[in-house]
Amino acid sequence: MDTLSGAIQSQTIDLCTVDTISSFANIPYYFYYANDADKPDFMPTDLLRESFFTTLLEFPILVGHLVMDSSGRAKVVVDRDNLNVPEFLESHSGVHFRDLQATKFAWDALPDGVATVGSMTTAGAGGVIKFANVHIVRLQDNSGVVIFANIPHYVVDGVGYCAFINRWAEVCRWMLSGETSGGLPAYQGSFSRNIISKLLPGDCGELDDSTRELFTTSGLISKWLAWISPKTRGAVLSTAAALTSIKGHVFYLSARKLATLHTLVQEYVSSNERITDNDILTALISMAVAQSEAECRPEAAVGGYLASLASYLAPSLFAQDGDFTTEFVCDARPRLNGLSAARFTGNTVFVRCLASQLKDLAGGIDGQSLAREAKRVRQSISGVDAQYIGQLFGTLIADPSCFMCPIAQTFTKTTVVISNQSRFTLYGADFGNGIPTWVSPIKTFYANFVSILPVHPSTGGYALYVTLSKQAMGKLLQNEFWMSALELLY
Secondary structure: HHHHHHHHEEEEEEEEHHHHHOOEEEEEEEEEOOOOOOOOOOHHHHHHHHHHHHOOOOOOOHEEEEEEEEOEEEEEOOOOOOOOOOEEEEEOOOOOOHHHHOOOOHHHOOOOOOOOOOOOOOOHHHHOOOOOOEEEEEEEHEOOOOOEEEEEEEOOOHHHHHHHHHHHHHHHHHHOOOOOOOOOOOOOOEEOHHHHHHOOOOOOOOOHHHHHHHHHHOOHHHHHHHHHOOHHHHHHHHHHHEEEEEEEEEEOOOHHHHHHHHHHHHHEEEOOOOOOHHHHHHHHHHHHHHHHHHHHHOOOOOOEEEEHHHHHHHHOOOOOOOOEEEEEHHHHHHHOOOOOOEEEEOOEEEEEEEEEEOOOOOOOEEEEHHHEEEEHHHHHHOOOOOOHHHHHHHHHOOEEEEEEOOOOOOOOEEEEEEEEEOOOOOOOOOOOOOOOOOEEOOOOOOOOEEEEEOOOOOOOOOOOOOEEHHHHHHHHOOHHHHHHHHEOOO
């Protein structure tokens, strides 16, 4: 720890408007490692801890304090004399790795307390928002290790999260090799938010109506959520999430089943049309969730992050109209020239909206309807370019409080947020004894959220993490097309 405070330079890092879009959320994953070779010194905690704090020297933003200035803008203040030291815990469990593997790594098989934070960014020990939380769980008979690692979205997105985790693993391997006199390449990356503003184009495009409405339709709730302190906002959203009855499941889509879906839609797609895995998966998710939501009415009100809180505080806010919005998460890196090369670890994600009528999506799913929606997704994503990003970021800058508009609108609209994380290098985290056998998100995130995840490289296909209201999840599990295409893991 003394080495950390002695090497870190005091600095202030201004967070940009893009950081605020997902700032309320955490990025938490479980990493499962098997000690297949029965090594007595398998992934020693002392080495994991030492390499973790060594890596923090290259990611000083993670030891800073979140501060709001008088205008409401967020910044991270790194004070070498008052570091915000991340949480690093170790515990020992009576659960054997084979028991976890037998359940396909179901959450209920984990010992209690492995996840030290939930889905929302809240203050931890000492009333401070920590920028990293790590819990090392050593399994029975040295059979393996579970690493729980979380970083709030305030300071990184998924790409930045993986950059830190994989660099930590790289430093650990280097230390394990004993060649500490040299050989570890310097980390190449940046957390300076100035990069984005420099790369935005001078000419901006037009936002689609749905995305513009998402970020410009404000009200008392969105403005209040935007201007309260991050700690208070986290407490409010965490309480709202706890009030909401949410169920999470992980499904597996094999490469063979994915090929079948491509074959189904091919009949309705012309030879000059390009339909990707993401197009088909986004369309399938949207249709299945919409159908589940439609079947819940009038049993359940609108699904969303704050549905239960809204129904308790202001039930009149719920609009029983037929609007359904798919918000798919996009990344600016491949769309802003030079951003990927800069290896920027901050937030570059934003949402693109696709508006529909619930009745149009809630019918049965077949090749024709799936192809129709996949083509709509492809057309929408194709419209996201540097000029579009420039206009969206300009909209966010013009009204710093608008980042909470999407949250407030879940009171009145049925929405599903889809994040394709299949390119995240989650399975690159080799701490010296091989990559993880399985990587999983936490048990529940927030209602109507779906992430498309990578699986072990030897497996192929995708994992789909779905969190819905309990009523909607019950309907999803009865959806014949969905259940015929995907395997329920846990």
